[in-house]
Amino acid sequence: MSQPLQIVLQIVMNTPLWVWPLMVLVVWLGVKGLRTRTLPLWRLGILPVVGLGLSLVGIGQSPRPALALVAWLAALAIALPLGFLLGRRRAVRRLDDGRLEIGGGWFMLVFGLSIFAVRYALGVVFGMAPALRADPAWTALAGGVGGFVAGIGLGWLGGVGGRSSRWVRRIGWGPAILLPVVAAGFGGVIGFSTPGELPRLLAGDSLPGMSTWNWAELPPVQRVAARDGAALAYRVYPARADRAVVLVHGSSSASISMHKSAQALQAAGATVYSISLRGHGGSGTAIGDTSYRDQLDDDLVDFVKAVGLADPKIQKTLIGFSSGGGFVLRTASGANRQAFDAYLAISPYIAQDAATTRSDSGGWASVAVPRVVALSILDGLGLPWFQGLPVVRFATASGPSENRTPVYSFRLAAGLQLSRDWRREIARIDRPTIVAVGANDELFWAGQYEPLLKDLNPRISVEVVPGLGHLDMIAQERACAAVTALWRRLSGESGT
Template sequence: MALTLAAMIATPLERPPEMRSVSDSSKGIDWSTLPSLERFQARDGTWIGYRHYPPNGPATGGGAIFIHGSSGSSGTVNHALTHAIAARGVETWALDIRGHGGSGTRGDIGYAGQLEDDLIDFVAHLRKGAPDLPLTLIGHSAGAGFSLRVAATPIMQDMFVRTVLLAPYLGYDAPTNRPDSGGWAKADIPRLLGLTALRKLGIDCCSQLPVLAFAVPATSAKYLTSTYSDRLMRNFATRGYRLDLPATTRPITIFGGGEDEMMISDKYAEVVQAIKASVDVKIIDGINHMGIVTNPKAVSVIAEDVARRGIGQS
């Protein structure tokens, strides 16, 4: 048994070929308005990166924290949306999740649950300057799965008045997934199974090993994270939509793209409303997975929604 598990864990991770619909999503974005990277210190002493978008124009009295998708950071294509939200009077922050961008070690974290600790620390950091600002949590793709996880966590529920999930990855077993996320992600199944078996035996070792690879360009190491360790993959996701949705207590809205090549958006309403009928689901026609944060049509719809319902209205 030990030899079998060792062989499974030793299986090398293979990276999928570049996914052009993701790589091309940065074209046409105005990077001249990208705020500089700032940092705060998390409880373990690690510096975590983020970008601050002050409200441009009449302030709405609301704020938003944006969580990027898998492989990304605060300085990637979500800038088109975060800039648009701030332009509508919402004070906005885009966070580099630990293991991405300017936060910690690329592709890894210290332990499952550390991302929640980081977000708690980040909100505490923001509260020094904005003690009463109502905050909306916004997540894209894997970041939306993590945002759902946060919305279901009792200690964190009251930090945010509302959660907005953009093209959410609802977990490996969700009916809304396309196989391998349409070619975006490739998992090392033998290694995953081996590590899961070890945890069931009470042995939590080797969780720093990479288990998930993304279809990023070979030359993108400066901007993107190409692989996730086991513990990062497990943490930067929902615990399972069937578990997390019933535990949420604040309003949730899902936006999907009608032409999403990674998710089956037409199934969002059926899947989530069977568990939580109050979840608001909106599908934007003609929009693919990355277009939900870059396409002017989707950006306008979502930014207006966040600005209008920024104090938590359902």
Template structure:
């Protein structure tokens, strides 16, 4: 009994130390992610609208009305990690000019949607997405377009039980998984992850304890100035939900709606040249388009890249 008690005390002490001291460090600012937005004209950014989530929380989005009624349907844009709906502005404008009704979300935990960096439980983001579709009713055919971590979340939806919420999925520079061949160390310098804290929280979750899920486990490479308007860190719940499931191959395999993937070959966050191999390994024949000389965030800002994305929306999948 004494040995068991000592062993239990050691385990509890290890968990406590991992929780207290095993969090992520703050990374140095990564200018290639934040700096390009300084050149974007936000003067015509639509005002925020809100919809009511399943738990009663008012969540924010921006609506871009199509320039002409072409019957092209709608696009719902999901931003990348730490960002908000405004980061999709140039892409949204181009899609609206091409005849799509466009909606850009502030995902819960970002922008004007809830407490930044926090959600109350894993699975909350899927419920929010379902609530948006049921309340706002984007015109069909509808396409869910995600960028970076947002593309990882779009993949989560595409391979999940609610995949028929949308008619098509387009993944832009997607985060596929921590162990995927696309992964660079520390996401090219964009993130610092508190692995000891994550492992401790996962162990506590298996025992039925979730109070530590609100602790920070990921920090992003933002400057002090950028941290004011963006989301500099995620808690365990948000970091676990705003991404694909751990078994990304199975998730891709289970997707039945049409999907396509686009990325830049000069992506400094992910190894985009590995994407097609992953998709084919999962048995999917999705179209994978890699654009030369385009970096990670430039995929949503560079005019030629934006034109390629809009062209993809008009092409049959």
């Protein structure tokens, strides 16, 4: 038996039994439609309603239902007038008893077989290549095909029955109104949904002990150029040339906030590069914004090359705090994971729906959720429009400055975080990784990190430091010593 024939046989054998009676029903209804017949009004809508129902089931089963729904609505709006024109060409007469006398034609048979063929073909494709179900292009294609089939059926129903029944005409044309309504709703959400103002939260805005710092010890800001020519700002704390740490600050802050952590790591022998991410601390071209969603990932690669850390002889660790800790996990699970030998996330933000996240991050962040949802849907469609709009505001009393970024755009916020598929991303982290958090963290639930990460990826160690809050983890001497000990463990240094 040839290989193509074997594949066909396997597909047929693995087809659910209920599919075959459905095909028989579809063919029977289609054949009946080849000749002139008299039938009750409700029977006219059987196949269009079946097509509508199956397409809606497909949206519900999609891993990206919002993207599938948008594609479905767009295709529905295109197909409705086409179906209506086909329906208007069919001869139909209403009898005195309310039934319809409708002329024969090929539409019902072709339409019915199309419903079956589309659903069956997509089932076969996704069965043979399950990964395609989560692919945005295939999600949009599946939703669009379902919407097109449903639109042809409903439009045809409106064209045939609309001349004799007002409610059929409404069924046929009503969905066409949905597209401009949805588009207007999208525009309103994107235009008017903004992050709300918050009272200042000391636990996120006031770095303990900063007033006692010896500012003469703070290294000057240096800069290198990213691939787009924009400057990336950083401070260097020199020590051993073969042991390097790239240190990432938390949300709304800059490299200056990581000064005490950098000093402790430097004293332990690490050459520390405390960076200011683009949109912060003088990096990039605009406070609180990037040029595209994944630009922070590209900046990190550019920075490593520019300061000479690409040498494989250098043991490199990426350490980040809070949102910077989330960026550490994003990097450890992403395409740039090979750039570092080890990862340490301090009090990391994981995701809005993670068990570790308090409501509104403990009062630190206000998120324009409707705008985020709308922009995420557009992004899923491959349309990165309006992503420079603000979506997150932090509970700081400071305005925009070189050391403070009170508002994030959509693309900056998205580029700092793990994606919506964060569980799978954490599960694929394969390099030495530790998460550390203060037991009294005010922004996150410290006790939830270990059970969450143990379930997703047992390779990730979790260390809870007793008696410390959120900002304590980068400012208090005991916390900095604990972080240094964890770095030593990751880098294979003595003194652990």
